[in-house]
Amino acid sequence: MYKQELLALCALLIIVIGFPMSVFAYQYVYLPTTHGEIKVIDLVARAPEAGGWDPEYITVNRGDTVRLRIAAHDVVHGFAIGKLGIDVGSIIPGEVATVEFVANEVGQFTYYCNVWCSPYHYRMRGTLEVVDPADPDAFPMTEEGVDFSELDIDSPHEVEFYPANRPSAARGRALSDQIELPALGDLRSQSPSAVFQTIREGEAAASLSDEEVWDLVAYLWSSATTPEQRAQGETLYAKNCAACHGETGGGDGPGGRYLEEQPIDFTDARTMAGGSSEIYYAKIRRGGMGTGMPYWGTIFTEEETWSIVDYLWTFLFRDAETE
Numbered sequence: 001m002y003k004q005e006l007l008a009l010c011a012l013l014i015i016v017i018g019f020p021m022s023v024f025a026y027q028y029v030y031l032p033t034t035h036g037e038i039k040v041i042d043l044v045a046r047a048p049e050a051g052g053w054d055p056e057y058i059t060v061n062r063g064d065t066v067r068l069r070i071a072a073h074d075v076v077h078g079f080a081i082g083k084l085g086i087d088v089g090s091i092i093p094g095e096v097a098t099v100e101f102v103a104n105e106v107g108q109f110t111y112y113c114n115v116w117c118s119p120y121h122y123r124m125r126g127t128l129e130v131v132d133p134a135d136p137d138a139f140p141m142t143e144e145g146v147d148f149s150e151l152d153i154d155s156p157h158e159v160e161f162y163p164a165n166r167p168s169a170a171r172g173r174a175l176s177d178q179i180e181l182p183a184l185g186d187l188r189s190q191s192p193s194a195v196f197q198t199i200r201e202g203e204a205a206a207s208l209s210d211e212e213v214w215d216l217v218a219y220l221w222s223s224a225t226t227p228e229q230r231a232q233g234e235t236l237y238a239k240n241c242a243a244c245h246g247e248t249g250g251g252d253g254p255g256g257r258y259l260e261e262q263p264i265d266f267t268d269a270r271t272m273a274g275g276s277s278e279i280y281y282a283k284i285r286r287g288g289m290g291t292g293m294p295y296w297g298t299i300f301t302e303e304e305t306w307s308i309v310d311y312l313w314t315f316l317f318r319d320a321e322t323e
């Protein structure tokens, strides 16, 4: 009798303790490896002139298992993500090719067709973006055209040389006919302040006042863009940025009121003249590091982003065309 009771007790213990424990243990072992979701995404391939990839942009979370089901709707295409070492091979119309991978790395990855499908084949590209919801600031640092990791995006850049008044690109244009400018190199990677100094130190500018040299710099900056680009940038700025940075760039928009760090005042020449187009471009696309400055790299095209940068410079310089 005593033995039977012991057995019953054991059975009861197994049920009462063992079962919940096995559930917890199961979670413990199972969850960490698959804390992302399984994302099934259907991707249609068409020749670029017929639309290219649909969708052209895919966002998943880090840790997600991504299952792509790819169908070709016209001719044979290919599918590859170079940075992830994925190459599906030929995608035959009428068949569905499947590829599955775990998105472990945060970043932007270009997926592309690697089978010659049309004269515009090289345009057949899309973007897979992997974000970390727990750490949204861990945004990709490199992008075609600009290597963010080479840039000092977050340091303050107050400078010694900045214009006292808003320089005029129109006056600068007139002056540029009269003097031979020194070789200046790529303006996108330089600050107006640095370019001011290069011109200032040159022989050609010996007879010019500081104000005139700044007009020249304003002219160089405005002639690197077009009024159309700046107008596009202005529209995007009004919609997306003015809430924090202010309609006239003064950093005084209502959206910034409760942020710990104040939105940058683009009319403050001392800091504005110390940044470069590349730094502003990278900041807009990557966003701040927990400062409240959102990232826009998933929202704007690169071209749209450059147009915003072009527009930002008008807070420092007066345009040739409008003055």
Ligand code: HEC
Residues within 6 Å of the ligand: 153, 236, 237, 240, 241, 242, 243, 244, 245, 255, 256, 259, 261, 262, 263, 264, 271, 272, 275, 280, 281, 283, 284, 287, 288, 289, 291, 292, 293, 294, 296, 308
């Ligand atoms: C929610 C408020 C907010 C919005 C909206 C916002 N910003 Fe910002 N921005 C900030 C804050 C705060 C900073 C300063 C902290 C930092 O640099 O990260 C900043 C900094 C910047 C800088 C860095 C300037 C420098 O001197 O280095 C640029 C460039 C910029 N923003 C551009 C933009 C553009 C362009 C948009 C719209 C597409 C935009 N911001 C929208 C809040 C905002």
Ligand SMILES: [Cu+2]
Residues within 6 Å of the ligand: 077, 078, 113, 114, 115, 116, 117, 118, 121, 122, 124
């Ligand atoms: Cu192709």
